[in-house]
Amino acid sequence: xxxxxxxxxxxxxxxxxxxxxxxxxxxxxxxxxxxxxxxxxxxxxxxxxxxxxxxxxxxxxxxxxxxxxxxxxxxxxxxxxxxxxxxxxxxxxxxxxxxxxxxxxxxxxxxxxxxxxxxxxxxxxxxxxxxxxxxxxxxxxxxxxxxxxxxxxxxxxxxxxx
Amino acid sequence: xxxxxxxxxxxxxxxxxxxxxxxxxxxxxxxxxxxxxxxxxxxxxxxxxxxxxxxxxxxxxxxxxxxxxxxxxxxxxxxxxxxxxxxxxxxxxxxxxxxxxxxxxxxxxxxxxxxxxxxxxxxxxxxxxxxxxxxxxxxxxxxxxxxxxxxxxxxxxxxxxxxxxxxxxxxxxxxxxxxxxxxxxxxxxxxxxxxxxxxxxxxxxxxxxxxxxxxxxxxxxxxxxxxxxxxxxxxxxxxxxxxxxxxxxxxxxxxxxxxxxxxxxxxxxxxxxxxxxxxxxxxxxxxxxxxxxxxxxxxxxxxxxxxxxxxxxxxxxxxxxxxxxxxxxxxxxxxxxxxxxxxxxxxxxxxxxxxxxxxxxxxxxxxxxxxxxxxxxxxxxxxxxxxxxxxxxxxxxxxxxxxxxxxxxxxxxxxxxxxxxx
Numbered sequence: 001x002x003x004x005x006x007x008x009x010x011x012x013x014x015x016x017x018x019x020x021x022x023x024x025x026x027x028x029x030x031x032x033x034x035x036x037x038x039x040x041x042x043x044x045x046x047x048x049x050x051x052x053x054x055x056x057x058x059x060x061x062x063x064x065x066x067x068x069x070x071x072x073x074x075x076x077x078x079x080x081x082x083x084x085x086x087x088x089x090x091x092x093x094x095x096x097x098x099x100x101x102x103x104x105x106x107x108x109x110x111x112x113x114x115x116x117x118x119x120x121x122x123x124x125x126x127x128x129x130x131x132x133x134x135x136x137x138x139x140x141x142x143x144x145x146x147x148x149x150x151x152x153x154x155x156x157x158x159x160x161x162x
Numbered sequence: 163x164x165x166x167x168x169x170x171x172x173x174x175x176x177x178x179x180x181x182x183x184x185x186x187x188x189x190x191x192x193x194x195x196x197x198x199x200x201x202x203x204x205x206x207x208x209x210x211x212x213x214x215x216x217x218x219x220x221x222x223x224x225x226x227x228x229x230x231x232x233x234x235x236x237x238x239x240x241x242x243x244x245x246x247x248x249x250x251x252x253x254x255x256x257x258x259x260x261x262x263x264x265x266x267x268x269x270x271x272x273x274x275x276x277x278x279x280x281x282x283x284x285x286x287x288x289x290x291x292x293x294x295x296x297x298x299x300x301x302x303x304x305x306x307x308x309x310x311x312x313x314x315x316x317x318x319x320x321x322x323x324x325x326x327x328x329x330x331x332x333x334x335x336x337x338x339x340x341x342x343x344x345x346x347x348x349x350x351x352x353x354x355x356x357x358x359x360x361x362x363x364x365x366x367x368x369x370x371x372x373x374x375x376x377x378x379x380x381x382x383x384x385x386x387x388x389x390x391x392x393x394x395x396x397x398x399x400x401x402x403x404x405x406x407x408x409x410x411x412x413x414x415x416x417x418x419x420x421x422x423x424x425x426x427x428x429x430x431x432x433x434x435x436x437x438x439x440x441x442x443x444x445x446x447x448x449x450x451x452x453x454x455x456x457x458x459x460x461x462x463x464x465x466x467x468x469x470x471x472x473x474x475x476x477x478x479x480x481x482x483x484x485x486x487x488x489x490x491x492x493x494x495x496x497x498x499x500x501x502x503x504x505x506x507x508x509x510x511x512x513x514x515x516x517x518x519x520x521x522x523x524x525x526x527x528x529x530x531x532x533x534x535x536x537x538x539x540x541x542x543x544x545x546x547x548x549x550x551x552x553x554x555x556x557x558x559x560x561x562x563x564x565x566x567x568x569x570x571x572x573x574x575x576x577x578x579x580x581x582x583x584x
Contacts, residue, residue: 017525018523018545040547060349063349065284066299086349089382090298092222098302154303159210162309
């Protein structure tokens with residue numbers, strides 16, 4: 001499974017309240033949630049990301065709340081994959097469960113400029129920056145997590161088991 | 163094994179588990195609120211599920227947006243209410259019936275030592291105060307739990323925090339946790355468990371232990387826990403006649419990290435904007451003028467918290483430069499606060515009282531901040547914009563500091579209140 005898109009780059013400790021502020025949690029339309037993604041940190045995010053993006057972020061991405069609206073809003077804003085130095089626990093599980101690929105890689109952040117085109121190979125856990133032609137190794141996803149992502153999320157697996 | 167490993171091995175039917183091992187655990191209770199629960203309701207129907215694994219092991223509690231502030235929120239209520247009725251969930255708490263979900267879970271007897279409890283809310287870690295393993299999960303996983311009654315976990319490494327010494331007057335569990343946060347850092351316990359123990363924790367009420375465990379998530383932890391003792395047993399037996407197992411850490415347990423804290427000389431602590439580990443003693447803050455003070459939440463909205471604040475406020479007035487909002491954490495606490503005269507004390511002091519909810523704490527309603535405003539709050543998170551406008555500032559404190567600060571209009575150590583009978 002290969003994901004290609006332009007990078008959007010942000011720093012450390014981006015919490016769930018910055019990803020989707022509390023006032024939007026009653027929005028039940030996922031498309032509209034997407035329009036408010038990253039509202040707390042970059043009001044122009046949706047316009048930059050809607051054609052498809054790969055988020056390249058620092059440490060502790062998604063700390064705080066268990067709100068699944070956080071990864072849902074990112075996915076609906078066009079985010080195809082998130083590469084972080086590290087993730088907060090609940091966000092990490094939530095993203096995988098809705099079929100949004102997440103990879104942990106310490107080295108990539110310093111080697112990416114905003115709008116670089118990246119190519120992510122999820123099976124291998126590698127990320128290639130097409131501008132510099134350099135490839136970085138992320139922590140590979142365990143097979144059962146890769147399986148959830150490849151099926152488009154945990155709900156699709158649940159459907160099959162019922 | 164430590165207490166978390168023992169609980170997880172019991173829940174997974176294994177003799178022993180070790181850190182980083184992935185296990186499949188039987189869930190004892192599962193909880194959703196409306197904000198996370200409407201997604202569960204929609205997902206549950208999407209996958210074509212017809213019934214839950216056990217309706218008696220599920221609690222559905224409206225708390226974030228009650229009473230509904232907008233038509234959109236009312237629609238979310240409707241989805242969740244219909245879902246609860248359709249599934250015949252006895253543990254459904256509508257507007258006016260329960261209050262903040264974690265308080266309701268504790269006081270209605272859903273939490274018992276040795277059990278595994280998941281909630282679709284990050285502050286589910288609160289139930290570790292009774293020696294349960296409890297953690298927050300998302301709505302998709304919760305849908306799976308509703309159907310199967312099981313969930314996978316990675317066994318966490320555990321940090322043991324040993325606390326000794328006696329708290330001074332006006333210092334307590336909140337100040338202790340903020341000191342821990344300063345030490346560990348706000349992502350310092352990611353994926354880990356925090357086990358609180360030592361003589362100070364043994365002397366603490368269940369309410370104070372709840373404050374400690376509640377904030378474990380604020381340093382990234384998967385769980386916060388206190389080994390059960392007589393106080394735990396008395397509390398649980400006063401709420402339920404169900405049986406339970408007392409599990410404790412083995413005497414020779416080795417921990418990934420151990421932290422010793424002596425509270426003897428601890429003074430009131432404040433988490434400054436915009437992070438819970440940006441902690442300073444009140445004495446080092448200088449003059450911080452306050453537009454609003456908020457007393458409430460799953461962290462510090464219990465009767466003990468209201469009593470501490472009311473004692474400081476009794477017969478006095480909230481400073482005209484500021485405003486005080488008091489929100490008891492549950493209907494039960496509200497009644498107790500009325501019967502013991504606390505509500506009257508607050509109203510006579512000039513406080514606004516609101517029905518039990520999470521409203522202002524997460525920036526939903528009932529006390530949102532304007533741009534440029536500063537608030538002192540007894541809640542658990544001071545992220546940028548958490549309680550309203552991104553240009554508002556949020557400081558976190560204990561109920562005692564909140565009450566003293568309401569009288570002066572600036573962040574104040576209660577022991578410095580002139581004319582106060584301390």
